[in-house]
Amino acid sequence: MTVSYDYEHVVTFDETNVVGNVYFVNHLRWQGHCRELFLREHAPGTLDALADGLALVTTRCSCDYFAELAAFDRVTVRMTLAEVSGSRVAMRFDYLRGDELVARGRQEVACLRRDGDSVEPVDVPDELRAALAPYAEAGAPV
Numbered sequence: 001m002t003v004s005y006d007y008e009h010v011v012t013f014d015e016t017n018v019v020g021n022v023y024f025v026n027h028l029r030w031q032g033h034c035r036e037l038f039l040r041e042h043a044p045g046t047l048d049a050l051a052d053g054l055a056l057v058t059t060r061c062s063c064d065y066f067a068e069l070a071a072f073d074r075v076t077v078r079m080t081l082a083e084v085s086g087s088r089v090a091m092r093f094d095y096l097r098g099d100e101l102v103a104r105g106r107q108e109v110a111c112l113r114r115d116g117d118s119v120e121p122v123d124v125p126d127e128l129r130a131a132l133a134p135y136a137e138a139g140a141p142v
Contacts, residue, residue, distance in 0.1 A: 002137050004078040004094075005042075007034035011073045021068040028061055031093050031107050034077045042131035055112040055119060059088075063105035073097055081136040084129055087111045087121035092137065 009030055017023045039047050050056070069075060075095055082090040087110055095103035111128075112119040133142045 002080050003134050004080050005034065005038045005135055007037055007077040007079070009033070009075045009077060011069055011071050011075060013071045016071050021070055022073075024063070024065065027063045027065070027095060027103050027105060030075070030077045030095070031061060031063075031079075031091075031105055032058075034079045034093065035091065035107065035109075038079060038131075039128075043125075043128045046125050046128045046131075049125060053114045054122070054125070055114055057110045057112055057119075058107060059110050060108040061105065062107075063093075063103055065103045067097070067100060067102040069095075069097065069102060075102070079135065081132045081140055081142065082106065083140050084124055084132065084142050087123055089124055089128070089132065 007030065011022055015022050015026045046054070075097055078094040078096060080092050082092045084090075088108060089111070090106065090108045093105040093107065094101055095105070111122050111124050113122045129142065136142050
């Protein structure tokens with residue numbers, strides 16, 4: 001069984017639309033929350049490197065929706081590592097209400113180095129690669 005990094009979230013009214021269900025873009029925000037909290041807990045040196053020219057740039061994100069969520073639903077956003085390759089990291093996100101899979105997403109991030117007005121791809125930092133390794137899905141390149 002794959003180990004996951006879990007972010008627990010309680011839906012609030014400001015995340016819903018006029019119909020009363022969660023507005024679709026919030027699932028993508030929760031991916032960001034999950035990713036950032038993972039960095040804070042498991043790769044703080046990578047966060048520090050952001051002040052020294054490292055950039056983690058989201059190049060692609062997606063979400064497939066299977067069921068609606070409403071205010072005060074408790075959602076677990078479960079992040080696993082889909083792939084690490086060169087300067088890129090791909091993560092998968094399962095959204096669970098209890099045992100029910102309500103959505104599934106994917107996000108790809110490029111590691112870049114800022115130099116003045118230009119950016120260059122750089123390898124995934126060693127600390128981040130090591131922090132992500134335990135969360136790799138079966139067969140995922142790390």
